[in-house]
Amino acid sequence: MKKFTSAIDAFLGKHNWTPTRFGREIAGDPLFVFDLREGREPRSETRNKILKSMDEYNEGGMLAPLRIGVAGLGTVGAELVKILEKDGAAISRKIGREIVVSAVGARSRSKDRGVDLSKVEWFDDPVALAKSSNIDLFVELIGGEDGPALASVKAALNASRPVVTANKALLAKHGVELAAIAEKSGAQLGFEAAVAGGIPVIKALREGLGSASVTRAYGILNGTCNYILSRMGEEDISFKDCLVDAKALGYAEADPTFDIEGYDTAHKLAILSSLCFATQIAPDEIFVEGITAVTQADIKVANDLGYKIKLLGITQVSDEGIEQRVHPTLVPKSSAIAGVDGVLNAVVLETDHVQELMLSGPGAGGAATASSVLSDILDIARGTSVPPLGVPTAELKPYKRAPMRTHEGGYYIRFNAKDVPGTLGVITTSMGKREISIESIIQRPDLRGENPTNKGENTRTIVLITHETMEKNVRTALDEIAKSGLVIGKAQLIRIEKF
Ligand SMILES: NC(=O)c1ccc[n+]([C@@H]2O[C@H](COP(=O)([O-])OP(=O)(O)OC[C@H]3O[C@@H](n4cnc5c(N)ncnc54)[C@H](OP(=O)(O)O)[C@@H]3O)[C@@H](O)[C@H]2O)c1
Numbered sequence: 319m320k321k322f323t324s325a326i327d328a329f330l331g332k333h334n335w336t337p338t339r340f341g342r343e344i345a346g347d348p349l350f351v352f353d354l355r356e357g358r359e360p361r362s363e364t365r366n367k368i369l370k371s372m373d374e375y376n377e378g379g380m381l382a383p384l385r386i387g388v389a390g391l392g393t394v395g396a397e398l399v400k401i402l403e404k405d406g407a408a409i410s411r412k413i414g415r416e417i418v419v420s421a422v423g424a425r426s427r428s429k430d431r432g433v434d435l436s437k438v439e440w441f442d443d444p445v446a447l448a449k450s451s452n453i454d455l456f457v458e459l460i461g462g463e464d465g466p467a468l469a470s471v472k473a474a475l476n477a478s479r480p481v482v483t484a485n486k487a488l489l490a491k492h493g494v495e496l497a498a499i500a501e502k503s504g505a506q507l508g509f510e511a512a513v514a515g516g517i518p519v520i521k522a523l524r525e526g527l528g529s530a531s532v533t534r535a536y537g538i539l540n541g542t543c544n545y546i547l548s549r550m551g552e553e554d555i556s557f558k559d560c561l562v563d564a565k566a567l568g569y570a571e572a573d574p575t576f577d578i579e580g581y582d583t584a585h586k587l588a589i590l591s592s593l594c595f596a597t598q599i600a601p602d603e604i605f606v607e608g609i610t611a612v613t614q615a616d617i618k619v620a621n622d623l624g625y626k627i628k629l630l631g632i633t634q635v636s637d638e639g640i641e642q643r644v645h646p647t648l649v650p651k652s653s654a655i656a657g658v659d660g661v662l663n664a665v666v667l668e669t670d671h672v673q674e675l676m677l678s679g680p681g682a683g684g685a686a687t688a689s690s691v692l693s694d695i696l697d698i699a700r701g702t703s704v705p706p707l708g709v710p711t712a713e714l715k716p717y718k719r720a721p722m723r724t725h726e727g728g729y730y731i732r733f734n735a736k737d738v739p740g741t742l743g744v745i746t747t748s749m750g751k752r753e754i755s756i757e758s759i760i761q762r763p764d765l766r767g768e769n770p771t772n773k774g775e776n777t778r779t780i781v782l783i784t785h786e787t788m789e790k791n792v793r794t795a796l797d798e799i800a801k802s803g804l805v806i807g808k809a810q811l812i813r814i815e816k817f
Pocket of ligand 1: 389390391392393394395423424425426427429442443444458459460461462466484485486487511512515681682683684687
């Protein structure tokens with residue numbers, strides 16, 4: 319037995335493999351080496367099989383094919399199968415191992431998905447697919463935070479089978495629990511495609527930053543919102559009309575609520591935060607404001623003042639805790655993030671060692687997302703082993719939320735004000751009482767009438783830009799101004815970030 323253990327140790331050293339990789343790829347059990355080291359001896363039959371596999375690998379350098387099972391054959395799943403069909407040979411050459419789709423599943427077996435599935439085993443039940451002994455890796459591309467996605471991912475991990483998923487909703491809600499199951503069973507859990515589609519930001523955070531620690535991360539994480547805001551800035555088109563076009567072009571779902579109200583961005587931000595700051599994932603601790611209240615008037619005035627409006631997800635650490643927020647944001651036109659338009663996404667990582675790092679690219683779409691799914695599959699095929707959330711789950715810190723009202727920054731405030739003497743005085747006095755210093759004031763009679771609540775009254779648009787101040791002071795001033803009866807409707811408040 320000592321000779322057998324030494325042969326394995328020599329193999330690990332020679333190929334620079336982890337014990338988990340050896341267990342998974344040669345012994346068929348990720349914990350095999352650990353069990354052996356604890357004195358649990360395999361049967362002689364198993365031992366001989368392993369010695370033979372080691373010899374074969376040493377001679378040929380080529381591992382047995384990695385058999386994957388794909389649950390979900392929609393936009394991303396069907397594209398993944400297509401890419402593997404097309405690029406399979408090149409992938410094998412690149413990583414020294416063949417990737418084979420050996421099982422698939424979806425709701426409808428008869429639907430044409432543009433791929434040949436005649437030689438592939440079909441499963442109606444994703445859990446049965448996840449447990450099948452004919453696959454080495456399970457890919458979940460069904461979607462949804464619970465239901466079959468959760469059940470099948472858990473089933474695969476519990477069977478020590480590595481999992482790759484693009485499901486941000488699942489990760490945001492159950493990420494820590496799933497990472498813990500993965501750790502316990504020695505299986506890998508990859509979710510590169512869950513945040514910012516084709517942009518390899520999870521890999522950058524988990525493996526690419528070395529010892530650099532992130533102090534703040536922000537990004538454009540939803541292509542639908544970025545498309546709408548970019549187009550409203552380029553053309554004289556309302557939010558409503560732009561949304562209709564986005565649906566027609568396939569950039570927005572039939573029910574776009576989740577995207578335009580900011581929840582999709584929030585899910586991705588929660589996952590990013592955990593990786594940035596080694597904390598529990600906290601999707602319910604995010605201030606979320608969507609883009610539905612942003613008007614043409616805001617975009618025009620912001621542009622005149624040198625800003626663009628973007629829906630940003632921002633996470634940062636301060637002495638008070640972690641502040642996670644999703645909201646429309648004025649960003650200087652000169653900033654790198656302001657140049658990310660259309661359906662593109664971008665993530666900026668501010669760190670102590672490498673300062674600022676921006677990654678940008680396609681955030682969604684079948685091909686870009688499937689490419690990220692494939693990148694996780696290839697990592698697992700190569701035997702890369704990293705804790706799913708960057709650190710072991712036991713080391714994740716409890717999440718401490720910094721109160722949003724203590725947020726400090728500049729603000730864009732737009733009033734639809736009655737066109738009577740004294741209105742501006744009331745506004746500036748109220749701001750002054752809270753020590754809010756005003757950088758600029760613009761009155762725009764040309765934007766009158768945008769507010770449907772005008773009811774024939776003469777109004778003018780007044781826009782203030784403040785210097786850095788506390789959010790709670792701004793909100794108190796706005797409450798007082800509203801009580802004066804001189805402004806119509808709710809004032810528009812958009813935070814400014816200076817990058
Ligand atoms: N699309 C993107 O651009 C994108 C980007 C980033 C991340 N993602 C994530 O990737 C995942 C997949 O997205 P998608 O756009 O490819 O979704 P999709 O087009 O709606 O496809 C979902 C697939 O899951 C199958 N399915 C649904 N319920 C099932 C069940 N109970 N049992 C078995 N199969 C079931 C569907 O079967 P049928 O085809 O038979 O109906 C379909 O093939 C989601 O988590 C999504 O958030 C997508």
